[in-house]
Structures are given as structure tokens and as C-alpha cells.
Amino acid sequence: MSDLNEAEIKVFIDAVTNYFNQLTQEPANVRGAFLDDHGGGVPVFDYSGQIAVSGQFRGTITVSAPRAMIRHLLLALNESDQSDANLRDTVGELANTLAGNARKHFGGEMEISVPRTAAGAIGSAGSRKRPYVIMVSWKTYSASLVVDIERLE
Amino acid sequence: MKLLIVDDSNVIRQRIARLASDARLPNVEIVGQARNGAEALNLFVRHRPDVVTMDLTMPELGGVECTEQIAAIDDNVNILVVSALSDKSTAITALKKGARGFLYKPFTDDQLVQALLEMLPP
Numbered sequence: 001m002s003d004l005n006e007a008e009i010k011v012f013i014d015a016v017t018n019y020f021n022q023l024t025q026e027p028a029n030v031r032g033a034f035l036d037d038h039g040g041g042v043p044v045f046d047y048s049g050q051i052a053v054s055g056q057f058r059g060t061i062t063v064s065a066p067r068a069m070i071r072h073l074l075l076a077l078n079e080s081d082q083s084d085a086n087l088r089d090t091v092g093e094l095a096n097t098l099a100g101n102a103r104k105h106f107g108g109e110m111e112i113s114v115p116r117t118a119a120g121a122i123g124s125a126g127s128r129k130r131p132y133v134i135m136v137s138w139k140t141y142s143a144s145l146v147v148d149i150e151r152l153e
Numbered sequence: 154m155k156l157l158i159v160d161d162s163n164v165i166r167q168r169i170a171r172l173a174s175d176a177r178l179p180n181v182e183i184v185g186q187a188r189n190g191a192e193a194l195n196l197f198v199r200h201r202p203d204v205v206t207m208d209l210t211m212p213e214l215g216g217v218e219c220t221e222q223i224a225a226i227d228d229n230v231n232i233l234v235v236s237a238l239s240d241k242s243t244a245i246t247a248l249k250k251g252a253r254g255f256l257y258k259p260f261t262d263d264q265l266v267q268a269l270l271e272m273l274p275p
Contacts, residue, residue, distance in 0.1 A: 022259040077168055086164055093162045096210060097258045100237025108242045114161060114212050 004149055008105065009033045009132055012061070012147050015101040016136055019094065024076045028138040033147070035130040042133055043144045046070075047087055048122040049095035049115050056109035059149035061102075062122060063095040069141035088117040098145065154179050154273065157202040158186045159193040159219070160235065161211040165258075169206055169235070175266045179273065190214025190222075197223050202230075204272045207252065209236040209243065217243075217250055224251025231272040235260065 013030050020028035046067040053059050070087045073094075079086065092115030099112045116122065131148035156173055160166045166186045173181040185196035189211045197205065205223065209216035220232050234247045237258040244255045256268045 019259050022261055074164070077164065078171060079164055079167060081167070089162050089164045093164060093258075096162075097237040100210065100258065101239050103238050103240040103243065107240045112210060112238075114210055 004132070004147070004151065009134075009147060011102050011105040012098060012132075012145060013134055015098045016134065016145060018101065019097060020136075020138055024073070024138070026076075026138070028136050031135045031137070033132040033134045035132060042131065042146050043135070043142070044121045045143060047091040047117065047119060049088070049092035049117045050122045051095045051099040051115055052113040053099070053110055053149055054113070055111035057106070057149050057151055060146075061095060061099045061112075061149065062146040063091055063098065063143065064121075064146075065091055065094070065143035066141055069138060069143055072139060072141070084119075088119070092117040154181050154204060155184045155200060155202040156181050156269075157184055157193065157196055157200065157205045159190070159205060159211075159216070160208040161188050162208070163188075165208070165235075169265065172262055172265050173269070175262075177266055178269055181269075188212075190216060190219030193219050194222055197230075198226065201227070203274065204231045204233065204269065206233050206235045206269075207247075209234060209238050209247065217247055220247055220252050221250040231274070233268055233272050235265075235268075 016030045045064045048064040050060050050062040070090050071082050074082055096115045103110055131146050134145040136143045158166050158169045170183055184200035184202050187193035187196050191214045207216045207220055232252045233254040234252045235256045239257045254268055
């Protein structure tokens, strides 16, 4: 088993950048990834969406975002239904989009699941002791993207 | 033009439905919205849409398999894959199974309208 390298983590940073540019025309500030050395230090917000990864990789990709930020995203999509179900759907679709876009780099060897969503934290099936955390600022909000993946050898 | 929308995300289905009323498109009748490939197959047989927007990663029956099964029923169907899976091999596989176009998520409003216009029969 081996960790993702710097270029591979950048694939996810680029995917987040592209998501906000495309959907909102208002760029997000995507900060470089850091390793969660101490465990439990990953920021959790109101809603989380998670994609499980399999194939030649194992782990999870998780997005966590505050309610107000997801509501703003729905407005950017001209969606007036801001129900709890749609807020969860949106954070799940965000995780799905970032994981799916990453396949441009990783190819079909990275299989991705349908999204799993939760209010608050979501359990991780990842195996890394120190997942990569990418913090995203958009408008006045902060969200987290946690890449907890390793390559099987 | 009869349109079937297939995606496990309610927000994406509603967005495509709203954009289907764009003035640049001909009169579009949305004949159904499906949350997975199994629902899509049932709706396809019942309504025989001209165009299908197809997600790929879905529960129960995924989009690649669903595309193959719909194309086996009607090889003239216009299937536009709308997916976040942006690797070349996935696009090629979907096209081989019967899809006619591919649009990557996240997409802009204009990109979706243009992609639907390209799906229209000549």
C-alpha cells in the first residue's frame, strides 16, 4: 500500500477549484492539503457527503459543509427547494462530482460508490491514520474536503 | 421532443428539468424522471422518449448498463451521458454501449442546453 503523492492530491484541489468556477462563477479559495497528524482534527460542519473508493485504491472522499453555504450553492443553481433532503443531496453530489472528476487522472482503476450523506459527521471507512485535509473558503463560508485514500499494490 | 431525465440526485434532475424549458430548445416534454437505471428502463419502455440524459453512478442499475439495455430496445435513441466520471475510458465505454454524447459535471447552464441541442434529430 502507498500514499497518494503531491501531484495526485492536487487533482482534488483542482476539482474543487473547477467546481466553484463552473457552477458559481465566484472562485473559491482552496488552501493546500495538510495531513491530519493528530487524528480527530478534521473540521466537521452541518452536512457531510462521502464517496467510498475501491478497485486499485481503498478509502473515502468526504466533503463537509455548513448549511448556509449549501443553501447559497442551491441558490446559485436556481433551486428554491432548500429542504433538508436537498441540502444532503447537494453535499452528496458535490462529493460525487469531485471523486468523479478525479478519475480523469486516476482512470477506471479507481471505482467510486454512490454518495452517502449525513447531518454532521459521517463515519470513515478509510484506512489512513493521517488523511489529507483540504480547506475550502467560498463567500464567507468554510468547508472541508478529506481525502483518505491509499493505493493498493 | 420527449425527454427522460435519469440521475440519482434530485437537485440535478430538477436543474435539468428547468433548463429543458430554455428558449433555445424546441418544445420539450419531460416524460419522466428516474432515480436509477431500473426506474429509467420502465419509464423508457412506457414513454419512448427521443432523448435521455443519463447519469452513470447510480444505485440498483448503473448508467452504463442502463444505456446498453435501452440501446438494445431502440438503437435510434439519443442518450446524453451527464456524469462526473471524466476519464476517457468511461466515456468511450458509454459511447460503445449506445450513448451519443457526453457532458461532464459540473456543467454550466449553456453547456447543458448546447449538449441537448446536439442530441436533436436532424
